[in-house]
Amino acid sequence: MWAGWGQPVGAVSDSLYYETRAAMGTTFEVYLYAESLSQAMALFESAFLEIERVEAAISTYRASSELSRINREAARKPVTTNPEVLKLIQRALLYSARTGGAFDPTVGPLVEAWGFFRGSGKYPSEDALNQARTVTGWQHVSLAQDARTIAFDREHMMIDLGGVGKGYAIDRVAAVLRSEGVRAALIGGGTSSYYALGAPPGLAGWAIDIPAPFGDNQSLATVTLNNQSLSTSGNYRRFFELEGQRYSHIIDPRTGHPVQGRVQVTVVAPRAEDSDALSTALFVMGPDAGQTLLQALPETGALMVAGLPASPALLELSWNETTGTAALSHDKN
Numbered sequence: 001m002w003a004g005w006g007q008p009v010g011a012v013s014d015s016l017y018y019e020t021r022a023a024m025g026t027t028f029e030v031y032l033y034a035e036s037l038s039q040a041m042a043l044f045e046s047a048f049l050e051i052e053r054v055e056a057a058i059s060t061y062r063a064s065s066e067l068s069r070i071n072r073e074a075a076r077k078p079v080t081t082n083p084e085v086l087k088l089i090q091r092a093l094l095y096s097a098r099t100g101g102a103f104d105p106t107v108g109p110l111v112e113a114w115g116f117f118r119g120s121g122k123y124p125s126e127d128a129l130n131q132a133r134t135v136t137g138w139q140h141v142s143l144a145q146d147a148r149t150i151a152f153d154r155e156h157m158m159i160d161l162g163g164v165g166k167g168y169a170i171d172r173v174a175a176v177l178r179s180e181g182v183r184a185a186l187i188g189g190g191t192s193s194y195y196a197l198g199a200p201p202g203l204a205g206w207a208i209d210i211p212a213p214f215g216d217n218q219s220l221a222t223v224t225l226n227n228q229s230l231s232t233s234g235n236y237r238r239f240f241e242l243e244g245q246r247y248s249h250i251i252d253p254r255t256g257h258p259v260q261g262r263v264q265v266t267v268v269a270p271r272a273e274d275s276d277a278l279s280t281a282l283f284v285m286g287p288d289a290g291q292t293l294l295q296a297l298p299e300t301g302a303l304m305v306a307g308l309p310a311s312p313a314l315l316e317l318s319w320n321e322t323t324g325t326a327a328l329s330h331d332k333n
């Protein structure tokens, strides 16, 4: 019913409402069923206010955010923060531990060295790379749960929640809409993460199209989600090319270099925070380590496009078990 990066392809029924808003450097969109336009507008307001609240707390592009304050102060002294930010950082670091450091929220200096924070990428000097390496590493962050403090054991470190923040914001919106009585909604962030709350009336779930990475409006698969999330990480979103090599904005923190040999990873999981973190993590880890990780995570599966862009392979990792009756059309180009 709904497909193609959240574009509706069917008729919008009387009680289905749609609204988008710019946030977190991208566009968020919400589809929801409501009884009236005024009810829908009030719900959209709650939804987008919640995204703005999360962004104001965790954006590294805003000097006023709680995360920016932590990044400025945590090398000098333990910083007391609020339970929400503390727990989000704690869960991100748990992914670092589970992925052997493939997912690392302290990767910011490396992302910056490769020119992906503001620009579109550049090859760094060996000096700049080494400098960034010395200030990257999730083991250098310590959290004290009871005191609610966070500290870095070296200067110039930073926490960047770019790999998980959109998913978290989407989960928060789902919680807000649920608490306001919404039974069917689809929340999308920048077409890379979705959460499907319930299902449209009479349907098994919200149908989401996973586009093939090489354009031409081709589809890799269509999945039907009901109280599930989906996130995609891809190397075609932000990258630069040098001497025929493609360098993407997802960095392998263990080497300090952009990941090579992966094109796109889509993860389906119960919560968008998890699918968001995992799509980034599996992009770094690759199919074998990724499969091992997924085996430990219930109701979580991935579709990976790996290899060189000229000859990609489509790999399913715990995929059919997770997506159930989803129509999987391997329509590769």
Ligand code: AMP
Pocket: 102, 103, 104, 105, 107, 111, 116, 160, 161, 162, 163, 164, 192, 232, 233, 234, 249, 250, 251, 252, 253, 276, 279, 280, 284
């Ligand atoms: P996503 O598009 O969700 O895969 O997130 C990519 C963003 O996460 C990048 O733009 C960086 O801000 C950040 N990032 C890059 N590499 C990593 C990594 N290995 N672990 C965690 N975050 C990363």
Ligand code: MG
Pocket: 162, 163, 164, 231, 233, 275, 276, 277, 278, 279, 280
């Ligand atoms: Mg992600």
